[in-house]
Structure formats: C-alpha cells, structure tokens
Amino acid sequence: MEQNKKTIFSGMQPTGAITLGNYLGALKNWTTLQEEYNCLYCIVDMHAITVRQNPAELRKNARNLLIQYIAAGLDPTKNIIYYQSQVSGHAELGWILNCFTYMGELNRMTQFKDKSKKHADNINAGLYTYPALMAADILLFNTDLVPVGHDQKQHLELTRDIAMRFNTIYGDTFTIPDPYIGKVGAKIMDLQEPTNKMSKSAEDKNATILLTDKPDEILKKFKRAVTDNFANIKYDVENQPGISNLISIYSAITNKTYDEIENEFAGKGYGDFKVEVAQAVIETLKPIQQKYDELQKDKAYIDNIIKENTEKANYKAQKILRKVQKKIGFPPIIR
Numbered sequence: 001m002e003q004n005k006k007t008i009f010s011g012m013q014p015t016g017a018i019t020l021g022n023y024l025g026a027l028k029n030w031t032t033l034q035e036e037y038n039c040l041y042c043i044v045d046m047h048a049i050t051v052r053q054n055p056a057e058l059r060k061n062a063r064n065l066l067i068q069y070i071a072a073g074l075d076p077t078k079n080i081i082y083y084q085s086q087v088s089g090h091a092e093l094g095w096i097l098n099c100f101t102y103m104g105e106l107n108r109m110t111q112f113k114d115k116s117k118k119h120a121d122n123i124n125a126g127l128y129t130y131p132a133l134m135a136a137d138i139l140l141f142n143t144d145l146v147p148v149g150h151d152q153k154q155h156l157e158l159t160r161d162i163a164m165r166f167n168t169i170y171g172d173t174f175t176i177p178d179p180y181i182g183k184v185g186a187k188i189m190d191l192q193e194p195t196n197k198m199s200k201s202a203e204d205k206n207a208t209i210l211l212t213d214k215p216d217e218i219l220k221k222f223k224r225a226v227t228d229n230f231a232n233i234k235y236d237v238e239n240q241p242g243i244s245n246l247i248s249i250y251s252a253i254t255n256k257t258y259d260e261i262e263n264e265f266a267g268k269g270y271g272d273f274k275v276e277v278a279q280a281v282i283e284t285l286k287p288i289q290q291k292y293d294e295l296q297k298d299k300a301y302i303d304n305i306i307k308e309n310t311e312k313a314n315y316k317a318q319k320i321l322r323k324v325q326k327k328i329g330f331p332p333i334i335r
C-alpha cells in the first residue's frame with residue numbers, strides 16, 4: 001500500500017448471492033479504482049446479523065462473496081479484502097461512535113424504516129444502530145472515498161456528520177469521507193417491479209439477476225422483465241420505469257449514453273431490445289463466472305488471501321483506534 005495514495009473503503013453484506021445491481025452499482029466501480037487508490041473491501045458480516053441468519057449459510061455466503069470480489073476483478077494483492085468480524089476494531093470503534101450518534105438521526109434512516117417493516121418480528125437494537133457501525137467501518141481507515149450505490153447515500157451523510165462532530169470536540173481525528181456514486185448503474189431496479197431497487201432478498205426469482213446465473217436463466221429473466229404498452233424504447237423513469245431500467249443496465253455495461261441507446265433501438269421492438277440487453281449481461285458475466293468456478297477449487301489460495309489481508313486490515317485499524325481511544329480519555333495500554 002502506497003503512502004501518497006488516497007484511501008477507499010466499501011463493503012457488502014454476505015446475505016446471499018450478489019445481484020447485477022450490486023455489480024453495476026458498486027463492485028464494477030471498485031475494480032476501476034484499484035490502481036489509483038489504496039482500497040479496502042470488506043465483507044460486512046457483522047452488519048448481516050442485524051437480520052437473522054442461518055450460521056452455515058452466513059459462513060458460506062461470506063466466503064462466496066469474497067471469492068466473487070476477486071472473480072469480478074479485485075486483485076487481492078492490491079486491495080485489502082477481508083471479513084469485518086475478523087477485525088475487532090470495527091466493533092470497538094462502532095461502540096464509541098454509537099455514543100456520538102443521536103437517536104433523532106437514526107430515526108430518519110430509510111434503510112432502518114424499510115428493514116423494520118420487512119422484519120417486524122425482529123426490530124433489534126443492532127438494526128437501529130447499524131449506521132454507527134457503518135460509520136466506524138469507514139472512519140477506522142481514514143477513508144477518503146466510499147464507492148456505493150445510491151441507496152447508501154444517507155448513511156454516508158450521517159458518517160460525515162458523526163466524523164465532523166467528533167473532530168469538533170476532540171480536534172482533527174477523522175478524515176471526512178466523500179461518497180463515490182457512479183453516474184450510471186447506481187440504482188438498478190427489480191425486473192418485475194421496476195419501481196423497487198433490485199435486491200438480494202427479493203422473493204420473486206425472476207426479479208433479480210444473480211452474478212452466478214447461467215446464460216439461459218439470464219435470457220429468460222430479461223424476456224420476462226416487466227415493461228409497458230408504449231412500444232417506445234425511451235428513458236423515462238416516470239412513465240416507463242421498466243424500459244428505463246433496461247436502458248440503464250445496457251448503458252452501464254456498454255458505456256453508451258441513453259441517447260445513443262434510444263437511437264440505436266429506434267423503431268425496434270421490446271423483444272429485440274431485451275435479447276440485446278440479456279446478451280450484453282451474459283457476455284459481461286461469463287469471464288467472472290469462469291474465474292469464480294476456478295477460484296472455488298483453490299482452497300489454499302483463498303485461505304492464504306484471507307489470512308494475509310486480515311493481518312493488514314487489523315494493523316491499520318489498530319493504529320487509528322488507539323488514536324481515538326487516547327483522544328476520548330481511555331487509559332493507555334501498558335506493555
């Protein structure tokens with residue numbers, strides 16, 4: 001890790017196979033940043049348990065997600081890729097930042113409101129204070145930039161507020177992080193209900209494209225994607241959310257602008273367009289899937305990556321954590 005480069009931190013929850021939304025909204029951008037920045041990409045398993053998880057599945061999902069990070073193009077020698085639960089600084093700073101986060105702020109978080117509705121039988125304190133832990137994830141490494149999808153913007157604003165509050169009281173401690181939200185792909189929608197974001201936890205299997213979906217599944221899902229009766233390939237989220245979503249997927253993959261796509265498909269039917277989008281997605285995912293299958297077979301290699309990266313992350317985390325502990329008045333460690 002080079003001294004003069006800025007730091008990037010981001011993470012995903014290991015709550016199931018990742019979706020095309022996760023890929024286009026976050027992971028794809030991550031792979032373009034690895035040369036220019038010092039990057040840490042975390043598997044946020046501590047966040048995942050704010051919703052009840054099956055232990056064996058959580059463990060499997062966490063490892064699969066780590067392998068997907070690498071398969072998608074994150075070089076594990078250039079990026080620090082690790083499990084949140086294995087770097088105890090997250091929990092320790094998380095507690096501290098809980099004491100600098102107001103209930104009024106947490107009450108406003110839309111993800112909390114959404115998840116409380118969805119899991120009405122388990123509205124636990126962790127779900128509520130989730131944003132303070134997320135702030136700790138980011139601030140623990142003096143992060144400059146956080147590449148996320150649009151849905152995480154509110155959490156990031158809160159992170160900035162918490163950091164500034166702390167700095168005002170104790171003097172310059174934390175770097176104030178900026179969000180990095182891609183221009184296209186930041187909000188990929190559900191294929192069946194295109195006014196909702198595409199989510200790992202969707203009940204309808206046709207609603208989401210998973211990174212591990214086979215070509216015929218991908219084609220089938222796009223063919224079934226909900227559109228409209230306008231028979232016009234036009235980016236118009238208000239009136240044509242389904243078609244607009246397909247355009248934004250196609251744009252994120254091909255780097256073509258919405259205008260270019262509208263011109264290219266002017267006068268063509270939705271059926272043709274859906275097949276084109278599906279093909280583009282299939283081609284993009286093919287090399288990722290091949291790499292994923294190969295990496296799954298190499299247990300020793302993956303284990304070694306986990307071991308080395310966890311050590312690096314712990315080392316960095318401890319440095320900032322000690323600084324914070326000192327500032328707030330915790331006694332020094334006597335060696």
Ligand code: AMP
Pocket residue numbers: 011012013014021022023024025026147148149150151152185186187188189197198199200
């Ligand atoms: P999560 O699946 O909630 O852990 O999200 C991991 C990352 O993917 C975050 O940066 C999200 O903002 C991003 N993300 C999740 N769903 C979508 C989506 N439908 N469109 C774009 N980005 C997304």
Ligand code: TRP
Pocket residue numbers: 009010011012013044047133134137138146147148152155
């Ligand atoms: N809250 C994020 C999500 O649901 C995941 C996350 C946890 C995260 N900690 C983070 C993302 C820190 C970026 C930086 O997608």
